[in-house]
Amino acid sequence: MPIYSESFAAAFHLLASSDNDLMEILALSLNVSLASLALSCLIGLPLGAILAIRQFPMRDFLVGVFNAMMGLPPVVVGLLVYLHLSRSGPFGWLGLLYTPEAMVIAQMILITPIIVALSCQVLEDLHEDYKDFFDSLVVPRRTALLAYIIDARYSLLTVILAGFGRAVSEVGAVIIVGGNIDHLTRVMTTAIALETSKGELALALALGFILLAISLAVNFLVQWLKASAKRRAYV
């Protein structure tokens, strides 16, 4: 299909000329995704760790809820966030609708369950391995929690990567709460949706290639980190 070569050329041209609009959109994409990822990790990693190592009545139910929430459709999240942030909604007074913050909130809701559920799984395995030793040593719970996160850091990196992947590639939620406003809330995915709707399929695909390139770059970086960790063999 000739559209591939056309799109590759367009993608290359956009990048080579470091097109201003593209750079702005790219920067916002990364900013929004990284901010939501950072906030999700601040909430999700400790929560995942607590679910992994503590037993309490609602624990299994909560794990089930977070597992289910990994599959939340982005449009539903977008709609819920829209309804809450709308001027006529309960948080309308914050004036956040159609801002990057609204997009961060929506993406946080999307990726926090991923961070919680996957980190819980990773840390549960480690806990199974460490718990008798830590119990025997009388390690305080807080120290144990930290040790789990430190010793599982390379597995957790993969978890975080999964969250980033979801955030940066998601369009359904951010287009509703961000509004795809030029120079304000337009990100890579909403730009792709826009170009597709304008019938500029080659340009849309070119943007898709660029998004893919970013994903590949981030993944290779993590692969490399893990490989060097293996060389030092913190396995």
Place this chain on the structure above:
Amino acid sequence: MPISVQSITLTLNDRRLIDDLSCTIKSAGISIIMGPNGAGKSLFMRCLHGLAIPDSGAILYADKPLNPSIRKQQSLVFQTPTILRRTVLANLLFVARQRGIDDPAISGEYLRQLRLDHLAHHPARLLSGGEKQRLALARALITKPTLLFLDEATSNLDPASIETIEINLQSVSKRGTKIILVTHDVGQAKRLADDVLFLHHGKLIEHSKAATFFKNPKSAAARAYLAGKLVL
């Protein structure tokens, strides 16, 4: 401090794993727990250390029930040691820090003592079985425990590793650390034991001085076990 075990019982899934077990263990020397597989040796040791809680009965350390400050004076070396995903030295440092020992030189000293100093910066999970077990012992010893438990810690090890571990056990025992050890190795038991507790079906069948136990066991079960004939 002497340990007084007062008729403890532990049942799991309708199986009575420890059955009305009472004994007094002196505060010095090396006590060895023996018995066929499934006799409840490891579980009994876990009860002594507080990793398992008996359904009934009591375990008193110098007339006091087990509490965190008593547990902190104890160390347990597991049959399959848990190795932190860190270097050998970092494994030791983590344990040392739990007991407020911050000087890395002390950790280095223990590594030398267990012939691990050349591996200090190696990832601990890539050590051989014998090296891992020596690391586990180093981690146990650095806390300077008054009571050291070992749960079949030398099974599957080569003679050199076993010797290193036994030499260390004898030397810490001489310096006043109480050692309680589970083993199937009759030779090891003969080399180390001051007294022997023989368990069978969760019951304490016999508790006697080592010399008596190996020369002239009182119970038929212990005689059969030593002759290699006792099956569960």
Place this chain on the structure above:
Amino acid sequence: MQTLGLIAISTIFAASSAMADMSILVQSTTSTKNSGLYDYLLPMIKSDTGITVNVVAVGTGAAIKNAMNCDGDVLLVHSRQREDKFVADGYARRRYDIMYNDFVIIGPAADPAGIAGSKNIASAMAKIATSKSIFASRGDDSGTHGKEKSLWKVANIDQTAGSGDWYRETGSGMGATLNAAVGMGAYSLSDRASWSAHGNKGDFKIMVEGDDQLFNLYGAMLVSAKKCPTVKSKEGQAFIDWLISKKGQSAIATFRLNGKQLFFPNAD
């Protein structure tokens, strides 16, 4: 991780504080946005009035609902009846004529319904229905969708009887519907601007144009501060005033896509 989060958060807040008070939010339709009209007008408005205009482009139905939720300062859409209702319900004080263009029926070169070159929209619609040629409808409660439904009525056709068969409602915006039409060889109704700007035309052509029924009128309304106290009335009115000013009207008239005029100013 924490530092990264803080950096990211502060960047975000810096980005949003840059959009200070001199900005307004316009709820508008995809047709005006996809054609590039706003890209042409907004820089002029910014330099003349200092106001940054942020445009959310959705269907007319969604735009009106968003505005009724107070999520917008100005509404700029093309569905006369619903605009009048918006004003009558008190959501705006009045409606301003801004511009017009027209709708067209587009279709594949093969023209299975045989309507190419027709000037009579009612008979063309009837031919599409009787030949059961595929027709791609917006089906999204937009202004274009409303116009299309009224055209079926004029042609005296119950198009919903063919729903899922020859009558296919995409439930999407104009661009997506055009992509769908081109993809399945269907006829569709589009505003002229969207069709002209659409990049993925295949062998499709304009089949029907020029009927008076196809007139497409755009109106602007300032959302009432009585209904929505957060509305930036001053800046919103300034935006509308600019559009209906001599300068704004001539700017709309000079906007060209592929050398063609797409919007015709008609403010009083």
